[in-house]
Amino acid sequence: MTYAAPLYAPTRPDARAPALRVNLYSDTQTRPSPAMKQAMLEAEVGDEQHGDDPTVHALCDRMAALLGKEAAMFLPSGTMCNEIAILTHCRRGDEVIAHETAHIIAAEGGAPGALAGVSVLGLPGARGQFDVDTLRAAFRERRRNCPPQTLVEIEQTANLGGGTVWPLDRLGAVCEAAHVGGMAVHMDGARLMNAVVAAGVTAAEMAAGCDTVWLDFTKGLGAPLGAVLCGSAAFIDAAWQWKQRLGGSLRQAGICAAACLYALDHNIDRLAEDHANAAALARGLAQLPGIVVEAPETNLVFFTTEGAGVTADELAARVRRQSVQISTMGRFRARACTHLDVDRDGIALAVAAVRDALGA
Numbered sequence: 001m002t003y004a005a006p007l008y009a010p011t012r013p014d015a016r017a018p019a020l021r022v023n024l025y026s027d028t029q030t031r032p033s034p035a036m037k038q039a040m041l042e043a044e045v046g047d048e049q050h051g052d053d054p055t056v057h058a059l060c061d062r063m064a065a066l067l068g069k070e071a072a073m074f075l076p077s078g079t080m081c082n083e084i085a086i087l088t089h090c091r092r093g094d095e096v097i098a099h100e101t102a103h104i105i106a107a108e109g110g111a112p113g114a115l116a117g118v119s120v121l122g123l124p125g126a127r128g129q130f131d132v133d134t135l136r137a138a139f140r141e142r143r144r145n146c147p148p149q150t151l152v153e154i155e156q157t158a159n160l161g162g163g164t165v166w167p168l169d170r171l172g173a174v175c176e177a178a179h180v181g182g183m184a185v186h187m188d189g190a191r192l193m194n195a196v197v198a199a200g201v202t203a204a205e206m207a208a209g210c211d212t213v214w215l216d217f218t219k220g221l222g223a224p225l226g227a228v229l230c231g232s233a234a235f236i237d238a239a240w241q242w243k244q245r246l247g248g249s250l251r252q253a254g255i256c257a258a259a260c261l262y263a264l265d266h267n268i269d270r271l272a273e274d275h276a277n278a279a280a281l282a283r284g285l286a287q288l289p290g291i292v293v294e295a296p297e298t299n300l301v302f303f304t305t306e307g308a309g310v311t312a313d314e315l316a317a318r319v320r321r322q323s324v325q326i327s328t329m330g331r332f333r334a335r336a337c338t339h340l341d342v343d344r345d346g347i348a349l350a351v352a353a354v355r356d357a358l359g360a
């Protein structure tokens with residue numbers, strides 16, 4: 001079967017569109033600061049695949065300690081972290097349990113099935129989270145005609161749930177039930193530090209019940225690429241073969257790892273600013289006629305446009321003409337994501353652009 005290139009190929013910026021002033025499309029849009037670039041330039045490097053890169057070792061040691069795990073692995077992307085975790089935890093024919101809006105279901109190109117040969121059972125639950133009773137109800141009998149359930153996956157924060165933070169008590173109950181049921185627990189920690197800052201707990205506390213967890217540095221932490229997967233020493237040792245198979249083994253990766261180390265030193269505490277800006281954006285949007293805003297818990301602001309008489313795509317196109325970019329998550333659902341490249345003046349510009357786009 002042949003697919004048309006425009007379906008999957010990345011698009012180039014429209015040369016006729018005005019330059020962006022406020023980019024709320026995603027926190028993946030952040031760009032490394034001059035200081036981060038300087039740290040990258042000064043990084044000590046070596047062949048990461050051979051274990052010779054001291055900066056990568058420093059990052060992995062620090063991340064394992066931060067998340068309370070024995071070992072860690074540096075990878076190019078969070079999606080690769082998720083897929084290597086699934087490939088290592090599971091065998092072909094196994095079943096993974098996740099929320100029905102999880103990134104591994106909605107945004108990884110069907111990779112769990114295509115690469116690992118596993119199925120993913122999506123559970124319902126408000127705002128991207130399921131509870132322990134819903135999880136237990138999904139447990140299958142251990143029979144030869146049922147798919148073995150080997151992994152429970154949790155997304156922290158829950159992106160399509162509105163950037164919500166799993167409370168520690170719910171998280172702990174889900175992890176305990178999974179372990180009692182003979183399953184491992186994997187945390188998609190793409191925005192884990194947003195959850196940590198919002199909840200006021202340590203990263204190790206947040207990940208304590210999970211067998212594996214990863215952190216993405218390309219979102220609110222502002223690095224150009226990189227994610228770190230953590231787990232037991234035995235798990236990371238086994239995962240290295242999948243890293244090799246998928247082309248995730250790197251060479252002088254310390255240049256990128258240095259950006260991640262810089263982010264750990266400088267860009268975690270300031271995530272609270274992004275959360276405050278998201279709250280300000282939500283307040284401003286909620287005052288516009290027809291716009292219904294989901295209360296943000298972190299740096300993601302979801303809102304619906306149906307009451308304003310426009311689709312999310314129509315609104316996104318209108319504000320883009322005013323140099324503001326947002327993303328769309330459905331016919332009438334839009335998302336704005338705050339990050340280190342958007343300040344309070346940018347929030348005011350974005351609210352004004354939406355107001356003008358609606359003719360309010």
